[in-house]
Amino acid sequence: MSSFVIKCLDCGFTDSYFPTSASCPNCNSNWREAQYDYEDLAKTWPHQLSDRPFDLWRYRELLPVRNPNPSISLGEGGTPLIRAVNLGMMLGCPNIFIKDERQEPTSSFKDRQAAVTIAALKEAGITEMVAASTGNVAISYSAYAARAGIKLWAFVTSLVPAVKMREIALYGSQVIKITGSYDQTKMIAAEFAKQRGLYLDMGAKTITSVEAMKTMAMEISEQLTAILDPNSGGAETNPVWRTPDWYVQAISGGMGPLGVHKGFSELKTLGLVDGIPALASVQVEGCAPMVDGWKRGLETAEVVTNPRTHIETLATGDPGRAYTILRQKTMESSGVFESVTDEEAFRAMHVLAKMEGISAEPAAAVAFAGLFKLIRAGVIKPSSTVVVNCTGHTMPTEKHVLGEGWTRDVVLSSKVMEETPQEGLLAALNRVAPDRFPRIAIVDDSSDARRLIRRILQSQGNYVLFEASDGKEALDLINREIPDLVILDLMMPELDGFSVLDALKAKPETANIPIIVSTAKELTLEEKNRLEGQIKSLMQKGDFMNDDFFNEVKSSLN
Ligand SMILES: [Zn+2]
Numbered sequence: 377m378s379s380f381v382i383k384c385l386d387c388g389f390t391d392s393y394f395p396t397s398a399s400c401p402n403c404n405s406n407w408r409e410a411q412y413d414y415e416d417l418a419k420t421w422p423h424q425l426s427d428r429p430f431d432l433w434r435y436r437e438l439l440p441v442r443n444p445n446p447s448i449s450l451g452e453g454g455t456p457l458i459r460a461v462n463l464g465m466m467l468g469c470p471n472i473f474i475k476d477e478r479q480e481p482t483s484s485f486k487d488r489q490a491a492v493t494i495a496a497l498k499e500a501g502i503t504e505m506v507a508a509s510t511g512n513v514a515i516s517y518s519a520y521a522a523r524a525g526i527k528l529w530a531f532v533t534s535l536v537p538a539v540k541m542r543e544i545a546l547y548g549s550q551v552i553k554i555t556g557s558y559d560q561t562k563m564i565a566a567e568f569a570k571q572r573g574l575y576l577d578m579g580a581k582t583i584t585s586v587e588a589m590k591t592m593a594m595e596i597s598e599q600l601t602a603i604l605d606p607n608s609g610g611a612e613t614n615p616v617w618r619t620p621d622w623y624v625q626a627i628s629g630g631m632g633p634l635g636v637h638k639g640f641s642e643l644k645t646l647g648l649v650d651g652i653p654a655l656a657s658v659q660v661e662g663c664a665p666m667v668d669g670w671k672r673g674l675e676t677a678e679v680v681t682n683p684r685t686h687i688e689t690l691a692t693g694d695p696g697r698a699y700t701i702l703r704q705k706t707m708e709s710s711g712v713f714e715s716v717t718d719e720e721a722f723r724a725m726h727v728l729a730k731m732e733g734i735s736a737e738p739a740a741a742v743a744f745a746g747l748f749k750l751i752r753a754g755v756i757k758p759s760s761t762v763v764v765n766c767t768g769h770t771m772p773t774e775k776h777v778l779g780e781g782w783t784r785d786v787v788l789s790s791k792v793m794e795e796t797p798q799e800g801l802l803a804a805l806n807r808v809a810p811d812r813f814p815r816i817a818i819v820d821d822s823s824d825a826r827r828l829i830r831r832i833l834q835s836q837g838n839y840v841l842f843e844a845s846d847g848k849e850a851l852d853l854i855n856r857e858i859p860d861l862v863i864l865d866l867m868m869p870e871l872d873g874f875s876v877l878d879a880l881k882a883k884p885e886t887a888n889i890p891i892i893v894s895t896a897k898e899l900t901l902e903e904k905n906r907l908e909g910q911i912k913s914l915m916q917k918g919d920f921m922n923d924d925f926f927n928e929v930k931s932s933l934n
């Protein structure tokens with residue numbers, strides 16, 4: 377049984393917990409948090425974990441539910457921590473891990489919030505509740521509310537994709553569609569709850585929500601310990617658990633990082649971890665009040681009244697005090713806030729799917745776009761251990777994410793098929809077969825480097841790729857295939873890149889093929905002169921994730 381009190385963040389007043397009491401009885405503040413008997417827990421807690429399943433309720437002594445009711449669980453929490461081997465190689469940062477929150481019961485990390493909150497409501501005998509949502513929260517709450525026999529009024533903005541709205545309705549929740557901003561939707565939901573005296577989800581101010589998000593920190597710490605210290609016998613017996621150097625998450629209201637920070641802080645209080653990871657919170661540029669506030673050094677964020685982004689899930693224009701609190705925690709942890717464009721997020725979505733086999737919704741891809749940006753900027757160092765939260769798979773891939781030409785329509789005319797079935801099929805196949813894709817030769821003696829370039833190109837478009845591992849093989853290949861572009865390494869044993877270049881330029885068939893030279897070392901003046909006028913561009917290895925590389929490839933092919 378969990379023993380805890382609710383402490384006011386403003387006046388320090390402590391009280392027992394009841395879900396419908398939304399503010400401090402002493403000073404009326406809405407900002408309160410749960411506190412546990414850490415001293416007592418420090419003695420007993422890690423040992424209690426050993427015979428428990430790996431799910432959210434494993435950490436029940438640190439959750440504000442007195443007696444968790446197994447009958448309303450849907451198997452929340454306990455999601456995998458996956459090493460992103462290919463992204464790590466591409467970014468030169470080998471210890472990137474993905475906390476795969478898509479593997480929650482309704483495919484988003486909000487299931488943690490819903491599981492704990494609904495359990496607390498059920499325990500308190502509450503039968504009706506109100507939540508405003510940009511989609512995923514309402515789906516999570518709907519699933520758990522259905523299980524617990526609680527009626528949910530779900531206020532959603534009209535921008536929420538219709539498929540998500542229908543899923544909310546399917547669980548039996550009443551969907552109320554508001555044509556207005558998310559902030560307006562929240563205001564209407566609050567007014568509705570007040571008039572009817574119903575429990576209202578208050579986003580990052582909801583005590584159970586922040587507590588629920590903590591469990592990600594605990595899972596990450598246990599999982600990293602098992603991965604990085606494989607001989608330690610697991611976290612239960614290891615006196616010190618591992619923490620990542622960075623925790624990266626896309627944010628709207630900021631609840632995720634607030635909870636995760638509290639989780640690591642509690643582990644530290646319990647003496648289980650040494651430090652707390654730096655928080656990197658990522659927003660979309662079209663609605664980034666927290667990033668703007670952070671970069672301008674403001675304690676209070678300026679409200680964005682007219683969000684301009686396709687990624688509605690993240691369109692909280694008014695973060696309120698959640699920003700001020702998260703800013704404080706971000707400063708304490710030496711973290712950052714960063715923003716990315718919609719396009720950068722869509723591109724990260726492709727890279728993640730094509731390089732790691734993980735299809736995430738755009739809101740989750742925002743975190744990865746932020747990761748790429750922070751590594752490129754040198755904020756996240758190559759030696760850092762990084763955990764990225766990957767949530768949300770509910771939304772089917774939307775058309776604007778894929779762009780033109782993602783499908784090819786083939787209509788078999790019955791007349792042609794009857795008369796000349798063979799010809800009809802051939803004509804149809806001609807439409808299926810790709811137009812001629814650009815052909816690129818990759819020449820490098822390092823198989824890792826070739827693999828990296830191949831994966832980057834494949835993740836960005838359709839190419840026919842050839843590879844050669846030395847100068848002689850390269851010349852044979854290029855003379856035979858006459859590619860549209862050659863990406864050429866300079867330093868190779870025997871016949872080096874300079875010699876390959878000279879040989880290609882000497883033959884009319886190959887003299888005009890554009891060449892991008894990649895080099896690992898700083899070139900001498902003499903070497904630079906040899907390349908002058910002979911090549912399309914010179915790229916430093918390690919710059920491949922830089923947009924310049926892909927832009928060079930594209931412009932070389934035009
Ligand atoms: Zn107070």
